[in-house]
Amino acid sequence: MSLGIVFLSEVFGTGMLTLLGCGVVANVALRGTKGNSGGFLMVTWGWGIAVFCGVFVAAKSAAHLNPAVTLGLLLNGKAEYAPGVTIDFASTLTYFGGEMVGAFLGAVVCWLAYKQHFDDEPEPAGKLGTFSTGPAIRSTPWNLITEIIGTFVLVFVILTLGGTPSGLGPLAVALLVVGIGVSLGGPTGYAINPARDLGPRIAHAVLPIKGKGSSDWAYSWIPVVGPLVGGALGGLAARIVPIIVTAAS
Numbered sequence: 409m410s411l412g413i414v415f416l417s418e419v420f421g422t423g424m425l426t427l428l429g430c431g432v433v434a435n436v437a438l439r440g441t442k443g444n445s446g447g448f449l450m451v452t453w454g455w456g457i458a459v460f461c462g463v464f465v466a467a468k469s470a471a472h473l474n475p476a477v478t479l480g481l482l483l484n485g486k487a488e489y490a491p492g493v494t495i496d497f498a499s500t501l502t503y504f505g506g507e508m509v510g511a512f513l514g515a516v517v518c519w520l521a522y523k524q525h526f527d528d529e530p531e532p533a534g535k536l537g538t539f540s541t542g543p544a545i546r547s548t549p550w551n552l553i554t555e556i557i558g559t560f561v562l563v564f565v566i567l568t569l570g571g572t573p574s575g576l577g578p579l580a581v582a583l584l585v586v587g588i589g590v591s592l593g594g595p596t597g598y599a600i601n602p603a604r605d606l607g608p609r610i611a612h613a614v615l616p617i618k619g620k621g622s623s624d625w626a627y628s629w630i631p632v633v634g635p636l637v638g639g640a641l642g643g644l645a646a647r648i649v650p651i652i653v654t655a656a657s
Contacts, residue, residue: 409492411502414469418506419513421466422473422603426514427521428458430608434518434538438525452589460582463573469493469503470572471581473510474601476639477573478503480563483643490572504603511607515539518608519615532621539608541597541631542624551596551627555634556641558592559600563642568649599631606632 432454435443443450463471470490472478481489482500489495489503518538519526529535536542543551565584570576576584589598599605606628613623 409468409490411493411499414490414493414499415502415506417466417469418472418503419510421462421469421471422507422510422607423514423517424465424510425458425462425473426511426604426608427517428461428514429455429604430515430518430538431521432458434522434525437534437537438522438529439534440528441522441525448593449590452586452593455589456582456586459573459585460578463578463581467574467578469506471574471578472503473507473573473603474562474635474639475504475507475603476559476601476635476642477563477566478507478639479636480567480639480643480646481572483640484567484647486571490574507603508607511603512611513607515608515611516615519611519617526620527618530619532619535617535620536609536612536622536624537597539612540605540624540628541599542627543596543630544594546627548630551630552634552637554592554595555599555631556638558588558596558598559635559638560642560645561588561592562600563639564646567643567646596631600635600638602632602635 432451435441436446436451462473466473478500482495487495489499493499526535562584566573566576566581573581588600592598609623609628612620
C-alpha cells in the first residue's frame with residue numbers, strides 16, 4: 409500500500425472522528441441546540457460512535473486515528489503499521505500528518521454545521537470546549553497523569569486484543585473509548601489523542617468565530633504530551649506483559 413493511500417485513509421478517518429466527536433460536544437454545549445445540556449454521558453457515547461465510524465472509514469490504513477496509537481505500535485516492536493505498510497520514519501510521519509490534518513478538517517466542518525449556534529453562544533469557554541479538552545480542576549501534574557493513564561488503557565487494550573484499532577474491531581474500540589470516558593474522563597475530558605485535541609484547537613485559533621476568546625495554549629501541551637507518554641507506555645507494556653505471563657506459566 410502506498411503512503412499516499414495511508415495518508416488519505418487517516419485524513420478521512422480522523423476527520424470523521426473529530427467531526428462527529430466535536431459535533432456531539434457542540435450539540436451539548438452550545439446554546440439553542442436540540443441537544444443542549446444533554447450531559448457528559450451523551451458526550452461519551454457520541455465520541456464512542458465517532459470512533460466507530462472513524463475506524464470503519466480508515467480501515468485500509470488500520471485506522472490509527474491517533475498519534476498515541478501509532479507511537480504505541482512503533483514501540484510495540486511490530487513490523488508493519490498495516491498490511492503492506494512497513495514501520496519506518498516515512499510511514500510514521502505519514503500517519504502523524506494524516507491524523508493531524510484530518511482532525512483539523514473535521515473540526516472545521518463541525519464549526520460549519522453549528523455556525524449559527526457558535527455565533528449565538530455567549531460563553532467563550534463553551535466554544536473552546538467544543539473543539540478541545542480542558543480540566544475540571546487545573547493541576548498540571550495531575551491533569552498529565554490522568555491523560556497518561558487514559559491513553560495507556562486505550563493503547564494497551566488495543567494492542568493486547570487486536571493489534572490495531574481495525575484489528576480489534578470498530579465496535580470494540582468504540583466501547584473501549586466509551587468505557588474510558590465514563591471511567592476516567594471526568595478530570596480532563598479524556599483527550600487520549602494528541603491529534604484530536606491539537607488539530608481542533610488550531611482550528612479554534614484560526615477560524616473567524618465570534619467572541620471565541622483564548623484557545624488556552626498554556627494547557628494545550630498536556631493533551632499532547634500525556635497521550636504520547638501513555639501511548640508509549642501502553643505499547644511497551646503490551647510487548648512485555650505477554651512475555652512475563654508466558655515465562656511465569
